[in-house]
Amino acid sequence: MIQLIVGTAAVLGALIIMAVFWKVGTSSMPRDDDYKHVAEAGYAIRRKYFWALLAVSLVLFIIGVLAFPYPKVMEAKIKGEPFVVKINSKQFQWDLSAAQIPLGPVRFDVTSQDVNHGFGIYDEKGGLVTQSQAMPDYVNKLYVNFTKPGKYKIWCLEYCGVAHHIMATEFEVK
Amino acid sequence: MDISYERRVAGISMVIGAITIVLFGVTIFIGIIARTSQGGFITLRPDVFYEFMTLHSVGVAGSLMTGITAMMWYSLRKHLNLHMNLMQIMFGIIGAVVVSLLAATLLGFYGTGWTFLYPLPFKSAGAWDDWAAGLYLLLLLCVVAAMTISWGDVVVVASKKYGFSGAVGWKLIAGIDTPQTTPPPVVLISTITSLCGILSNIAGATVLILLLIHWADPGFYLDYLYIKNLIYYFGHILMNMAMYMAVAIVYELMPIYAKRPWKSNKIVAISWNAAFIAVSLAYMHHLLQDFPQPFIIQVIAVFGSYMAAFPATVVTVVGAMVLVYRSGIKWTVAPLYMFIGLMSWTIGGFWAVLDAGFNNAFHNTMFVPGHFHLYLLAGTSFIFVATLYNITEELGGCKDAFEDRLGLWAWFIGAYGVALTFLLSGVFGAPRRYAVQMPGKEMWSAFGALFGWIVIFALILVIGRYITRLQKVKPLRS
Structure with missing residues (x-):
């Protein structure tokens, strides 16, 4: 059961990551010469991503430790x-x-x-x-x-x- | 930097790239023959399967490591004046040793897999000769020594130019940002990664020497758990290092295509120092099913694995996306390989974290090769190939042809197919390293083999195109 849940998460997560890369990769045109502006917008998203990743990692970490077989x-x-x-x-x-x-x-x-x-x-x-x-x-x-x-x-x-x-x-x- | 030095470095990297990608292709081919047998299309004797498995794992790791080290050297050429003679000797030693390793495996029937878990090399149940085990360990020790010299040179030369604390980013972290102490990202990451590699090689050399003493004197006692820790510290870090070196190259080359700067700053320095710590802790997840390991070590192992995701994705992957977004980048084959390489690293890393987090459900199942095949076969190797393309663009003015794109997408489909079938078969309990697949799971091996042959088709195209593109490179003395 645990294998199926994690396996599904692995595939869904991979699809989400691919979608993000696809979106960014296909948004390379037209060029915006105001790189500072692009970078600031990107780093604002990064801050939100950091906190989301931290929350998800903490939850998974706790679940994982509680499920230890030791x-x-x-x-x-x-x-x-x-x-x-x-x-x-x-x-x-x-x-x-x-x-x-x-x-x-x-x-x-x-x-x-x-x-x-x-x-x-x-x-x-x-x-x-x-x-x-x-x-x-x-x-x-x-x-x-x-x-x-x-x-x-x-x-x-x-x-x-x-x-x-x-x-x-x-x-x-x- | 001396222009002739730069061209000579590029030239040598180009040649080493050609040799290592062919070797990489051959060792992939050996692995696919083994998988084809496991899938039921042909029949290999179990001892031959395990020899092929060993050749595949050591060969791929060795060729990719050597190739990516050469590409790192190429990417550093504008910033560091590395010792060319030392590099040539290092590559020469590795070349000779790789050939000898193949001989030890093929002639001595050696087949422990890359992990050479003690005491398996000395207890083969009659499958391989005792001399082959000793020779294999000795040759591996030579590779470790040669790699250490090469990475040591990077650390020494970078430290001379930027100061040690500058080269590894500690000055940036302390708020000191001057041209004399702040290296470009490729130098910073290469220095940290090289340091990491030297530490793992110290562990590797220690364990190999201990095993060689045991080989000479079987009465020499070694603690099994301690040796296992050393082996995984060595192997885990080494393979992660290959990816980190590849990422260092992306920091140098991607800005050329995006026509935007990607500079070192405090965040980049913190993230790569954190990556150093995370990768050093994460090796322990290989021992999560060894219950006698202290409990706190097991907790740290999982913590380190989750921690590794932060510097990788928050700083590097997001940084690459910001660099590319609205940059007007032309998606020629080289930047595409790099971008997809980063994507594969991200997905493969995500799968690795799941493996560590829920290890009891996946340890030594095909889930594990699923994750690392993605970031080796479609991550590190993609960035390796991207650099080869960059060299021929820079030195030969080469343009992409249809076959270049065909090779890229065929490789992409093949590699993702291989990784996904491996991963899913692991979800359904298929074990790794079985000469004959567990009953009921053969279908997965068959699909894995079929996708593997697509990779072979792509590799033939890529190698053929690389050799064709090399014809356009002007003689180095011109």
Whole structure:
């Protein structure tokens, strides 16, 4: 869902930017020799643009930080004790401590035995649910609140070598 | 400034431009072959796909970086007397190293991608030889050294002329505006950008030396997270620098076409110093899915990414629009490339901010190549090509032909098609760097490949036209 909203914003934003460039580019004629006047008008618009950009950036920044997937944020959001699944990765396979997971809050403790991997959880429709990196010597604690039962797939999202694209497995939530 | 010096710089830039745009075209071609395989039109073995992916990313970055450095040098020729011998040696080293890098990749089957994330170079699961990893890292270190010498020269020469604090705009910020201390924008931006590049190269050299020690002595322990930070600080800044150098060129060349001045002032100086800080902070967004990074660093990463939008759009993009509006500019191919290049930078930057802001949804999906392909393939490279056109106009009096416009618009359609299909496939969850596309997402790769071939058509036109236009350039000694 978040991907669709942001994707739509990305395309709409691109169209707006293109429209502005088109408008300015096609307004180059006729020449106005009073450049000072043109510049003053342009810089007046710039001031308004600055404040608009600041407002939009602040709102998006706050939304983004509140949506952080890190334990510090997620532990405050998730109610109840999470079901813990240990994820160990190595070229080119995933080892899960449980292949069947109950609905509700789950904490994946993700690490790697060899190189960097990316732990990406995909739903049955092929949409990316969430992700974290899997790095040797470090454990990424990824919280997910599963609300829909079904089969989920894990794909590697960090290039890890010649069979990176087939490093996948699945688990079931019920 | 000595006229013969200016002509010699233009001549050398012209030749380096020709070499790098051909190399750029070849490495794009390699990338499109890989994408064509991913789209299901042909079949490459996975190990070959990943070799091609590595060649494409390192080759495009290397050729574009070298080309745009030469164009920056060309744009600085009226203001700074850079050391020509040093430059020639630098370009020579890079040329030799790029050829060796290709050999290391093709003969040693090396394929880590440009990121060479530790410890992947040393754990190939049998895909590439150990010597290839060592050679690759060593050659990359040579490129870093050569680039540092070149950018160091810009900082030293600019500082001698304007004083260091003048060259980087601190005097302007302090309210001191004299001809002796205020550089033109191209010098100010090039100096700040070069400084930024030197810092990223220090990180790059550090990590490459550490990895080479590990290569020689596998028992030498390295912290994975620390190394990852260094690699992304190096790589992220380097690619942003390429765009910033391109923008510096726009500050110098666009006023020629618009017949209006674009001068340094306090706002320009503040904005480029802010850009320096923002780009240095924004690299951290590459590690947003590494949860052990300190929480405050993750907050700063997102903050830095949003911050980067301010100097870029509020000052530079609006400044370019003010320059162009009612200027009577004739939209020949060179200024069009520049103007569209700025547009692509703006859109690509906007997409980059969205990626950083909502990174958990997009990290390492095709959304990411979507944004950076736009500002490399239709941003930095457009300004690079604009400068090549400007050189042949200035030295050869060349006029645009139909093929020039055809090349521009074909490239535009191809590049925007590539970027948009990448971006949308990322929205629908397609991962990046897959030799065989994830089931159900193949259609996007097929469309990406088709648009890529339009870019190849455009590149053939652009390179052909550039070589044709070079014929009209008078001998340098005349």
